[in-house]
Amino acid sequence: MHLKDRLQEDLKAAMKSGDIARRDAIRLIASAIKQEEVDGQKTLSDDDAIALLMREAKKRRDSIEEAQRFGRTETVEKEQFELSLIESYLPQQLSREELEAEIRRAIEETGAKSAREMGNVMKVLMPRIKGRADGKLVNEMLKTLLSN
Numbered sequence: 001m002h003l004k005d006r007l008q009e010d011l012k013a014a015m016k017s018g019d020i021a022r023r024d025a026i027r028l029i030a031s032a033i034k035q036e037e038v039d040g041q042k043t044l045s046d047d048d049a050i051a052l053l054m055r056e057a058k059k060r061r062d063s064i065e066e067a068q069r070f071g072r073t074e075t076v077e078k079e080q081f082e083l084s085l086i087e088s089y090l091p092q093q094l095s096r097e098e099l100e101a102e103i104r105r106a107i108e109e110t111g112a113k114s115a116r117e118m119g120n121v122m123k124v125l126m127p128r129i130k131g132r133a134d135g136k137l138v139n140e141m142l143k144t145l146l147s148n
Contacts, residue, residue: 003049003089004033025085032056050090050131057086058134094133096141102129103142115146 001009007030014023036052037044044052060083067075087093094102106125110117121142129138 003046003053004030004044006089007033021081022085025082028082029053029056029086029089047131053086053090054131057083057090060086091131094129099129099133099138100141100145103138103145107142107145112146115143118142118146121146 007026011023011026011030014026033044033049033052036048060079064076064079064083067073067079103121103125106121106128110120110124112118112121118139122138125138125142
């Protein structure tokens with residue numbers, strides 16, 4: 001089932017069950033996808049929609065971090081709920097061990113020895129893990145592995 005179809009089905013289910021928070025969060029996601037389609041004047045593929053959801057998840061993580069800093073627990077709870085819902089539509093995320101193994105394999109393939117060669121490693125690595133790992137985490141782990 002396509003991502004947009006799944007969203008539509010989940011929206012119907014949330015409306016039938018009276019789950020207002022879930023309904024509103026799904027509407028936000030669907031709205032972001034629709035806006036992207038209107039702006040780009042094209043229908044998003046599942047890969048494009050997943051990339052959009054990754055950006056939306058990153059926005060939620062940043063918002064949670066900011067709200068925690070200012071002690072806004074209500075905002076934190078709302079954003080965490082939306083983040084968990086968004087993540088439920090994303091492909092299964094790689095564990096730290098799986099991600100480290102992928103990074104090591106990419107380093108080995110490129111022959112990178114220092115942090116200066118991060119770009120080469122990222123070119124090989126990112127297509128493999130697209131949508132399955134947070135870019136910030138990938139960057140941090142790669143820096144750590146290349147500095148050893």
